[in-house]
Structure formats: C-alpha cells, structure tokens
Amino acid sequence: MGIFDKVNAVSRSVSEIGSSAAETSNLKKKIAYEQERIVELMQEIGQKFYESQDGDHAAEKELCKDIDDRKRRIASMMGELSSLKGIRICGQCGARFDEKYTFGFCGNCGTKLADMD
Numbered sequence: 011m012g013i014f015d016k017v018n019a020v021s022r023s024v025s026e027i028g029s030s031a032a033e034t035s036n037l038k039k040k041i042a043y044e045q046e047r048i049v050e051l052m053q054e055i056g057q058k059f060y061e062s063q064d065g066d067h068a069a070e071k072e073l074c075k076d077i078d079d080r081k082r083r084i085a086s087m088m089g090e091l092s093s094l095k096g097i098r099i100c101g102q103c104g105a106r107f108d109e110k111y112t113f114g115f116c117g118n119c120g121t122k123l124a125d126m127d
C-alpha cells in the first residue's frame with residue numbers, strides 16, 4: 011500500500027464515522043420505508059390476483075421477488091442497527107464507548123459526544 015492509498019483509506023474511514031445516533035435514525039427511516047413498500051406491494055399482488063384469477067400470475071410473482079429483495083435489505087439493516095445499539099461513537103476520533111459511558115465528552119480526544127436517542 012503506497013502513502014497515497016494510506017491517506018485515502020484514512021480519510022475514507024473518518025468520513026464513514028458519524029454519530030451512532032444519526033446512523034441509527036437514518037437506518038430506522040430506511041427500514042420503515044421498506045416496510046411501507048412491502049405493505050403496498052402486498053396490496054398490489056392481491057389486486058392483480060383478483061383481476062386475473064385464471065392468469066399465469068407472472069406479474070404477481072415478480073412483485074413477490076421485489077418483496078423478497080426488500081426483506082433481505084431490511085434484515086441486513088436490522089443487523090447494522092443491532093451492532094450500533096448501545097454504542098456511542100466519537101465523531102472526531104472514532105472511539106467507541108458503551109452507552110453506560112454517560113460523559114458528554116470523548117474520553118480519548120475530548121470532543122463533545124452526540125446525545126443518545
């Protein structure tokens with residue numbers, strides 16, 4: 011790895027570190043959106059089935075695949091969410107603290123930590 015690769019890797023990892031509270035609320039919003047879409051898709055499948063009860067139901071099967079994709083996405087976001095649970099991340103140095111760490115400032119670099127949800 012050259013020096014420029016190293017610099018890129020460092021700046022990338024810094025920009026990826028947000029506060030865990032912001033990441034958590036962002037993930038929750040995305041999961042809620044996918045869940046709403048699944049409900050809409052379920053209705054659409056029911057409607058299509060009703061309209062062509064003797065058809066081949068190819069359109070409904072496509073929509074079922076869409077739901078499967080969304081369910082997989084939700085599952086992986088749920089995994090990310092649980093890995094963030096109970097952790098406070100310093101936005102400055104990336105240090106991770108258990109949520110039992112209730113101080114307002116990072117114990118590593120002294121930056122003010124974001125409030126928990």
Ligand SMILES: [Zn+2]
Pocket residue numbers: 100101102103104105116117118119120121
């Ligand atoms: Zn810090």
